Structures are given as structure tokens and as C-alpha cells.
Amino acid sequence: MVKLRLAMENTSIHILWKKTLGVIETEVSKANFLTLFKNTALLSLDNDTATIAAPSIMIIDLIQKRFYNLLKTAIDKNSGKNLKIVFIPKNINSKNAQKEKNGPLFVDDVIRKESAANTISFLPRVRKDYVFETLAVSGSNQLAYISATTVAGNLGRSYNPLFIYGPVGVGKTHLMQAIANDAYKKNPTIKIVYITSEEFTNEVVEAIRTNQTHIMKKRFRTVKLLIIDDVQFIAGKDKVQEELFHTFNILIDNGAQVVLSSDRPPAEIKKLEKRLSSRFSGGLTVDIEAPDFELRTAILLIKAKKYDVELPIEVAKKIAEKNQDTRSLEGDLLRVITESQTKKEAVTVELAARVLGNSQEDKVSHLHPDDVIKKICVFYNIKTTQIKGERRDASLVKARHVAMYILKKEFGLAYVEIGNFLGGRDHTTIMHGVLKIESLLSSNSRISEDIVGISGLLRE
Numbered sequence: 001m002v003k004l005r006l007a008m009e010n011t012s013i014h015i016l017w018k019k020t021l022g023v024i025e026t027e028v029s030k031a032n033f034l035t036l037f038k039n040t041a042l043l044s045l046d047n048d049t050a051t052i053a054a055p056s057i058m059i060i061d062l063i064q065k066r067f068y069n070l071l072k073t074a075i076d077k078n079s080g081k082n083l084k085i086v087f088i089p090k091n092i093n094s095k096n097a098q099k100e101k102n103g104p105l106f107v108d109d110v111i112r113k114e115s116a117a118n119t120i121s122f123l124p125r126v127r128k129d130y131v132f133e134t135l136a137v138s139g140s141n142q143l144a145y146i147s148a149t150t151v152a153g154n155l156g157r158s159y160n161p162l163f164i165y166g167p168v169g170v171g172k173t174h175l176m177q178a179i180a181n182d183a184y185k186k187n188p189t190i191k192i193v194y195i196t197s198e199e200f201t202n203e204v205v206e207a208i209r210t211n212q213t214h215i216m217k218k219r220f221r222t223v224k225l226l227i228i229d230d231v232q233f234i235a236g237k238d239k240v241q242e243e244l245f246h247t248f249n250i251l252i253d254n255g256a257q258v259v260l261s262s263d264r265p266p267a268e269i270k271k272l273e274k275r276l277s278s279r280f281s282g283g284l285t286v287d288i289e290a291p292d293f294e295l296r297t298a299i300l301l302i303k304a305k306k307y308d309v310e311l312p313i314e315v316a317k318k319i320a321e322k323n324q325d326t327r328s329l330e331g332d333l334l335r336v337i338t339e340s341q342t343k344k345e346a347v348t349v350e351l352a353a354r355v356l357g358n359s360q361e362d363k364v365s366h367l368h369p370d371d372v373i374k375k376i377c378v379f380y381n382i383k384t385t386q387i388k389g390e391r392r393d394a395s396l397v398k399a400r401h402v403a404m405y406i407l408k409k410e411f412g413l414a415y416v417e418i419g420n421f422l423g424g425r426d427h428t429t430i431m432h433g434v435l436k437i438e439s440l441l442s443s444n445s446r447i448s449e450d451i452v453g454i455s456g457l458l459r460e
Contacts, residue, residue, distance in 0.1 A: 016078055017042035023074040028067065029394060036063055042075075043088065050075055050083045053090040060087040068125070069199070073206075082218045084191070126184075126194050127439065129306065130177035136298035140289040141171055147286050148175045151257060152182035155190075155225055159284035161248075161258035165265050166288035169328065172261040173435075175288075176227050179259055183225050190224040197233040198428040201240045208239065217243075221250045225257045231280075232262040233428050236271035248279050258283075296320035296329060303330055309337055311347060318352045330441060331409060332356060334448045335455075369407055369421045372458060376403045379454050388423035402450060404433035410455070 020042070025033050036059055043051045054060045063071065064087075076083055132152075137145045144166075150158045162179075164172050180194050195203075200220075207216035220226060226247075234240045251258055262269060265287070266280035291299065297313070297320045304311035311333075319332050332355075339355045340347045370384075377384050380399040387399050400422060407418045408430075415427035415434075422430070440447045 013042050013045055016045070016075070019078045020071070020075045023078070024067070024070060027070055032067075032394065035059075036067065043090075045079070045083075048081055048083055049086055050079075051086045051088060053088050056089055060089060063087075076215060076219075077212070080215075082215060082222070126177045126180045128181065130174045131181050132178045134302055134306075135171065135174055135178060136291075136295055136302055138292060138295035138298070140291050140295055141175070144175055144286045144288045147284055148179050148259075149182070151259065152179045153186070155183060155257040156255040160252060161260055161280060161283040163260045163262070163266060163280050163283065163285040164288065165262045165285070167263060167290060170288040170290060172288060173229055176229060176259055176261055180225065180227055183257075191222060192225045192227075193220065193223045194227040194229070196229045196432065197231050198432055200228060200244070201234060201237060201428075204240050204243050217247070220247045223251065223256055225259070226251055227259045229261050230263070230431070231260045232264060232269050232272075233431075234272070235269050241273050241276055245273070245276055245279065248276075252279075293317075293320055296323070300329055300333055303333055304337075307333075307337060309340075309347065312349070314349050315347055315352045318349050319356065322356050328409060330438075331451075334441060335452065338448060338452050367458060369411065369413065369417075372407060372411070373403055373421065375457050376406065376454055379450070379457055390423075401433040401436050402447070402454065404430050405437035406451065406454060406458075408434050410458070 017040075021037055021040075024037055028037075036054075039055050040059075040063075041053045043053050045051075054063065068085075072083070072085060075085070132145070132149055135141075135145065144164055147159055147162055148164070151160075151162050164175060166172055177194060180192050183190065184192055203216055203219075207213045228244075234244060248258060260280060265285055266272065266277040269277065272280075297316045300316040300319055301311055301313065304316070315336070319329065319336065323329050323332055335355050336347060336352050339345070340351060345351055373387060374384055376399060377387055380395065380402075382396065382399055386396055387403060389396075403422060404418055407413045407421065408415070413421075415430040418430045419425040419427050437447060437451075441451075
């Protein structure tokens, strides 16, 4: 009877995974499916936790970064549950599968326990390097830092909600993801959701469209820590605000922690319902000011270590003098590092002055955004109709995101303007694309090389 029951469970899991892969196959390119998903397997489904095997840590990391939401939506829909996903690096093939099936009945449990140290359970969309230890602190963000560390150590018991606001590029996202990482490190079993307001909006809309609001509500209302980034973008969206209001109340009543960020305080967010504005202001509201010169210098020294580069403090000061935006700081740092490595020169003040001088020259100001887009298309060997179109091939999406980033960082265009130049896209889509490239700059050398190459092409 035990063997029969286990066989039935294995069959059920196999069918569930086959259906899940069927959904994924229709949503991703053939190359992505064969590379990332073909050799995966659903090992078990216990206590609302799906344990998935993938051939390597690299594959797991790629699925995590690029297709986690798609995977979770597909497996939740087919299972009818709100599942926590755990990955295990493990090769799965027909011979191994047959061997395990014919082996002792407890072999799978033993393998999973022995592999616990290698199990990768992750927080979707939360960068592992965004921790408190890598955050430079000075007077401009000290209060926010202290508040965040307090919240991370006392979820639901200190400042609830914690509302952090400030202009773009001052470290709000780093601080919020540090809360998630710290809370997860202290207790990996708690349920944490980090999400942008755009993604929250999309989930609400999709749940209404598919008549699956119960699944969506369960996903957000059963967490211990809910973090929503750039919450100002829900303004004017009535259904989304209503869902967030009820979710907010339930979480607070259950002792869960809510953390929110915005570019302005709650009272200044136009078209935000008064009841939500009141809830947002009900805990602790702290602002992060633009970083001062000393903090910018410290940030550069920390980021340089991440790239394994010994950055002389005088060079850090030189870069800090040129820029006040922390995200642009990293871009300038990458230009200096790339130039140093390309020309095989030491990182010196003279090198930085040369690179930053070029980056500040008005050589691209005469270009019309459409000309910029054309040059980006030349670089990636695609057509302008493709970059402005709706197709979502990986290569086209990458080119679009890079175009969004360059039009924002090099030309300072507003998100709405960029959206208009790229086929009438919504400003939240543009913001997501810019943030995507910013996050990749620190982990994907190919992206930084592309941007440096395109910048050179624009200045020809």
C-alpha cells in the first residue's frame, strides 16, 4: 500500500510539472526553454513547498532572475496552491530517475536532507549583495538606516508600517532589500514578499482578469514581511488601492510587517486615497536625502571592492565631485574601470578625469532621441520597428531596456517621454527597464560593455 501511494504521488507530481512546463514553453523562446527548463524536475510537493531540481546553480540563478514570476504563476495555477519554491542543484535524467524510483522508498527524503546545505531557497527579486553591511551610512541616511535595522530585527513590533521616501538614486531599494535579506537570514522559514508597485498592479489586474483573486489575496495576506517599492505608482488605480488597503489592514492586524518606499511622503502623493495615505503615515515615515560628498566617496569605495578593484581614495573623490546620484556614480565608476582594463592603465586621477571629462562633454546633446534609438539598433543589429514593437524576444527586450537606460541617464528624459519614443509604453514600464539595467550593471559585465560601446558610438 505504501509503494502504491508513493507511486500515485509521483505520478501526480510528474503530471503537475508537465503541465507547468507546458505553460512555460508557450511563454519563453525555444532556446530559453531548452537551456533552462528542459532538464528540470519537480521532486516533491510538501506543505505548500515545491522542491525543484535543476542541473546547476547557474541555471537556478538564471531562472530566479529572469523567469521566477512566470514559473510561480504557472505552478500555482496548475496546483491551485500558493507555493513556496525551493531549488536544489541536481542532475535529472531518465536513468537516474529510474534508479531512484527502483531504490529504497526513503531515498528521496535522504537525498533532500543531505543536500540541505546546497539547497538554494531565495527571495525573488532581492539582490543578495543588498545587505546592511554594504550600505554606506552618513547623516543623509542615518535615521533611515537605524529604522530599517530596527524593523528587520523586530518584524511587526517596531515601526509598522515603515515608509521610506526620497529622490531617485539615494539607496531606498538597497535599504528595503537589506531588510528582507536580514529578516530571511534570521529566519529562512518566514514568508517574505518584495515587489514593486508595478508588479503588484499587474498581479491584481491579472487576478481579476482570470477570476483568481483568491490566490492573489492568499499570496499577499499570509506573509510576515511585505515590501512594496515605489508605491507612488498605485496612485489613481482604484482597484489596486482597494486591494492594498484591505491587504494592509489584514497584515497589520496579524502582526506582519509592512515596508513601503516612495519618491515623496504619503501626503504628497496625488490621487492616493485618504484612507491609504492615513495608513501609510500610521507608523514611521523617514526620508533619505541626496548623499553628501563624503557618503558618495564611501559608496564608490564599497562598490569598487565588489568589482575587485583597488580604487584610490583620490579617484573616488574625483568621481564623487562629478555626480550626486548614487546610481550614476556606479555608471561613472564602471566607465573608469572599463577604460583602465581596456587600455591596461592604472586607475588614477588623470584617467578618471579623462573618462569623466568625456562623459560630461556635450557631444551627444545635439542628438535627437530617435537618432539615439537608431544607433542602439545599429549596435544590436535590429530594426527600429522591432525595438518599438511588442515582440518580447530576449534580444529585443535587452535592447529596449538599454535604450531606456541611456535615454534616462545620458539625456535625462522623463519616463513618459522615453515611453513615447519607444512605441507609447507606460512610464512604469520604462522605470522598470531602467532599474533592470542598473541592477545588471553590477553583475553582468556584458551589459556594462554594451553601454560603454553604445556611448562611444553616440559620440562618433
